[in-house]
Structure formats: C-alpha cells, structure tokens
Amino acid sequence: MSKTVLVTGASSGIGKATAIYLAQNGYNVYGAARRMEMLQALQVYGIKPITLDVTKDESIVACVAQTGNIDILINSAGLGSYGALEDVPLSEAKNQMEINLFSVARLIQLVLPNMRKNKYGKIVNISSVGGKVGLPMGVWYHASKFAIEGMSDCLRNEVRQFGIDVIVIEPGGTKSEMTGIGGKELMRVSGNTAYKGLANSLLKMYDDMEKNSVEAVVIAKLIKKGIEATHPKTRYIGGAMAKPMLFMRKILPDKLFDKMLMSQMK
Numbered sequence: 001m002s003k004t005v006l007v008t009g010a011s012s013g014i015g016k017a018t019a020i021y022l023a024q025n026g027y028n029v030y031g032a033a034r035r036m037e038m039l040q041a042l043q044v045y046g047i048k049p050i051t052l053d054v055t056k057d058e059s060i061v062a063c064v065a066q067t068g069n070i071d072i073l074i075n076s077a078g079l080g081s082y083g084a085l086e087d088v089p090l091s092e093a094k095n096q097m098e099i100n101l102f103s104v105a106r107l108i109q110l111v112l113p114n115m116r117k118n119k120y121g122k123i124v125n126i127s128s129v130g131g132k133v134g135l136p137m138g139v140w141y142h143a144s145k146f147a148i149e150g151m152s153d154c155l156r157n158e159v160r161q162f163g164i165d166v167i168v169i170e171p172g173g174t175k176s177e178m179t180g181i182g183g184k185e186l187m188r189v190s191g192n193t194a195y196k197g198l199a200n201s202l203l204k205m206y207d208d209m210e211k212n213s214v215e216a217v218v219i220a221k222l223i224k225k226g227i228e229a230t231h232p233k234t235r236y237i238g239g240a241m242a243k244p245m246l247f248m249r250k251i252l253p254d255k256l257f258d259k260m261l262m263s264q265m266k
C-alpha cells in the first residue's frame with residue numbers, strides 16, 4: 001500500500017515541488033497551507049488539499065485529524081524574517097519561532113502516536129544551510145533553523161527505538177517565494193536605520209544568490225531519496241552553494257569564516 005505523506009507549505013516552493021514529485025511517484029499526498037486556491041490547483045496531481053495555519057493550534061490539530069494515519073511528515077512551511085536584531089520587535093521574533101520551530105514540534109507531537117503504533121515513520125524537517133551558518137540581519141531566521149537542527153538531533157535518538165527516522169534537509173539557494181519576501185521585509189525593517197548599509201549589501205547578495213538558485217524539484221528529489229533509504233542519512237544537503245558553504249563553515253575558524261562571509265557583502 002502506498003505511504004501517506006503530509007507536506008506543509010505545499011502551496012509554494014519546496015513544499016509544492018515535493019508534494020507534486022511524491023504524488024507523481026505513487027505516494028498518497030496531503031498538501032497543507034493557508035492559500036487554498038493554490039492547493040486546489042494541485043488536485044490534478046491527486047494531492048489532497050488541507051487548510052493549515054501553523055500559527056494556530058486548532059488549525060494544526062484539525063489538519064492532522066483530517067489526514068488520519070500519517071506515515072511521513074514533511075515540515076516545509078516556513079518564513080524568512082529579516083532585519084537587524086536591534087530593529088526587529090520581539091513580537092516578530094516570536095512569530096518567526098512559532099512558524100519555523102514550535103509549529104514543527106506541534107505537528108510532530110500529533111503524528112508520533114500513530115507512527116509509534118505502526119512502528120514506522122519518517123519525519124523530515126526542512127532546515128537550511130542557514131541552520132549551520134548565521135548571516136547578519138537574519139538573526140531570528142537563523143535562530144529558528146539552528147534550533148530545528150538541535151531539535152532534530154534530540155528527537156532522532158528519542159524515536160529511533162520505535163522505527164521512526166528523523167531526517168534534516170539543508171537546502172541552499174532554491175527558487176521559491178521566500179527570498180523575494182525576505183528581501184522586502186529586510187528593507188522595511190532595517191532599510192532606514194543604522195543598519196541600512198548592511199541591509200543594502202545583503203539585499204544585493206541575496207539577489208545574486210537568487211540568480212544561481214536551483215529549481216525546488218532538486219530538493220524534492222533529495223527528500224524522496226531520504227524517505228526511501230533503508231538507513232537514511234541524518235542530513236541531506238542540496239541547492240546552490242550549499243555544499244561549499246557548509247564545508248567552509250566546518251573547516252574554518254569563526255573569524256576566518258566571518259571574513260570570507262563579509263567579503264561577499266561589499
């Protein structure tokens with residue numbers, strides 16, 4: 001019997017590409033997000049749309065209740081909140097953590113009882129190269145992704161005993177709505193403050209990165225590889241600049257890495 005997958009963030013970018021790719025490969029796919037009209041367009045692939053607002057607990061609970069028995073959870077809903085730490089109101093920081101971290105934990109809590117009962121489950125958390133590398137002006141985005149990395153490491157060793165795998169995906173530049181939205185947010189928050197010079201440099205770097213971004217299906221293929229592996233790796237890396245960035249982060253001391261990073265923002 002085909003496995004049942006719940007993909008959050010299925011209305012756009014990586015979540016959308018993953019939902020389509022898995023449906024095309026025989027999975028029973030539920031696609032969840034807020035924009036129902038975008039999800040309804042995916043019904044041609046056999047994807048079942050579900051409304052989900054990850055900032056609302058009742059919406060998360062209703063989403064999981066509607067899907068029933070989830071074998072594979074793919075947490076792709078996410079937001080890139082940008083701006084200097086000094087400029088970002090903590091209410092926005094909390095919203096970022098709610099969307100990128102706590103909602104992921106809540107969804108996992110709700111799917112685990114069935115996965116434990118079935119002695120089978122795959123939990124795929126979309127982190128980022130930004131879960132290992134922190135860029136200036138992205139403090140809450142990176143904090144949320146570093147937290148996803150840590151949470152996934154802890155969870156992996158809690159649930160392995162039940163036959164459940166936890167897989168982290170670390171994409172680099174990937175075509176989606178995110179970079180456009182993040183850039184606008186960055187300029188709105190820090191485009192006219194003491195950090196405007198850095199904000200402009202960063203925006204330029206993001207624009208350059210966007211030009212080299214890979215199609216989201218590249219990440220979808222990586223996810224499929226992870227969920228179909230008998231012994232999945234803990235992390236899968238893909239997308240523009242992902243491997244070289246993570247390699248440099250691993251081998252360079254902090255200050256040398258900072259120097260290399262900041263030299264890209266001139």
Ligand code: NDP
Binds near residue numbers: 035171
């Ligand atoms: P997109 O902006 O294209 O997609 C984000 C998705 O999240 C949308 O489907 C959106 O749906 C959903 N979403 C946002 N807020 C909510 C909410 N409150 N409730 C429910 N769904 C929500 O971005 P990506 O596809 O790029 O992002 C997917 C993941 O990949 C994110 O976690 C991101 O951090 C990560 N990533 C992306 C990279 C890239 O270069 N694109 C690089 C590294 C990591 P809707 O608005 O309809 O609710």
